[in-house]
Amino acid sequence: MGLFNIKKLILLTGDIAALYAALFLSLWARNLSLPDAFIWGKHWPAFTLIFCIWIVIFFINGFYDLQKARNSVVFFSSFLGTITLNFFLAIAYFYITDFRDITPKTILLLLTIIYIPLFGAWRVAIQKILSGHTLQNRVLCIGLVAENIQLIEVLTKNPQIGFSVAGVIADYPDSAPLPLPHDVAVWSSREPFEGLVKTHHVDTIVVAAGSLTEPVTKELYKMIFMHAQIVDLVTFYEMITHRVPVLALNEAWFLENIQEKEKQIYDSIKIFFDYLIGAIMAAIGVVILIPVAALIYFYDKGPIFIKQKRVGRDEKEFMLYKFRTMVVDAEKNGAQFTVPHDKRITPVGRVLRVMRIDELPQALNILRGEMSFIGPRPERPEFVEEIAGYMPFYHVRHLIKPGLTGWAQINRGYYATREEHLIKLQYDLYYIKHRSLLLDGAILLQTVRVVVKWLGR
Structure with missing residues (x-):
């Protein structure tokens, strides 16, 4: 779960670092020499407020939503539109403020031109890393219910979120209420969990409440000693989709979660x-x-x-x-x-x-x-x-x-x-x-x- 938020922080930190790198390179290009501490000290405070506004606008446009922030034409088209808006907002800011000892508008133009490829290269590289197996959290779902299948579809289509599906354990493997992605394995709940968890390097086990039979509960107890994280379906569904799976709830959930x-x-x-x-x-x-x-x-x-x-x-x-x-x-x-x-x-x-x-x-x-x-x-x-x-x-x-x-x-x-x-x-x-x-x-x-x-x- 922590990895989910860490990835958002990585995206944010990288975007900010790229902004200051673009500022440094634009000063270098403007003066045809490396900016010394004096020149850097005159410029970075003036641009920091602009960068804060830009980051807020990035947030508004979903640049830190892991489902939207993916290597796609739609995402990078949105970025180009957003950076254009940011550029004109910054121009307006510099026109109404007084910076006599610097030339912010020239630097701003260079910065924007440099930042576009910097941002693109950074996001393409980091998304490939985040989608790679090294940082993937392997998920095993218990229960062949609609909500688990919906989760599997989201995770399969969005590897950049940071979760990959090892498979599903069900009492009746052939009774899926919705079609499963073709490459997702389904195993019987009568199989020992220990072998599946070891073989498929499972990190997180997502459990549907209706699947907690006595044999399943005993198998899950053993998983504690294998250091697998066990989480209920409703909680995991909320975290991934930002929705509450209504059809998986009962009155007890409301008693625990709705405290007016x-x-x-x-x-x-x-x-x-x-x-x-x-x-x-x-x-x-x-x-x-x-x-x-x-x-x-x-x-x-x-x-x-x-x-x-x-x-x-x-x-x-x-x-x-x-x-x-x-x-x-x-x-x-x-x-x-x-x-x-x-x-x-x-x-x-x-x-x-x-x-x-x-x-x-x-x-x-x-x-x-x-x-x-x-x-x-x-x-x-x-x-x-x-x-x-x-x-x-x-x-x-x-x-x-x-x-x-x-x-x-x-x-x-x-x-x-x-x-x-x-x-x-x-x-x-x-x-x-x-x-x-x-x-x-x-x-x-x-x-x-x-x-x-x-x-x-």
């Missing part, structure tokens, strides 16, 4: 930030109200705002407000989930959605205390009743205030099907369990990315 009394100080601090953000949103809404209202009205002469009944904390219903983004008769056939490329969304509405402007009227809900800025997205009563009818523990998401943005929203877009709502609940339960100012800060930064890049839906 421990969150009282955090909840009190969060209320202050909610009012602050709500006030900022309201001010922005007032400024843009007239042009937005004009665009909505003149497109189809319909109402500017819509209000919908939603389910909030403790299952109390409230009216949620939004700028209207759909045609006037969008729900002539009853309430429906929004789907990708929904034809009910107007051209004006599509622009408002990608910029998240349609959500600004919810400042009123936040200031009223009906919503938080961050939390599970509130659903309509008819949807809640429907989903709760087939999904266990769905009402747990109503333990806290719903939010305008949240962990589920930044990790995935639309949720319309049963399978998608299951994933959404998994994200919501993860947030409810782990919510903190640090996690809220990460969600806030990711939400800023969605707004700036027009990724709203």
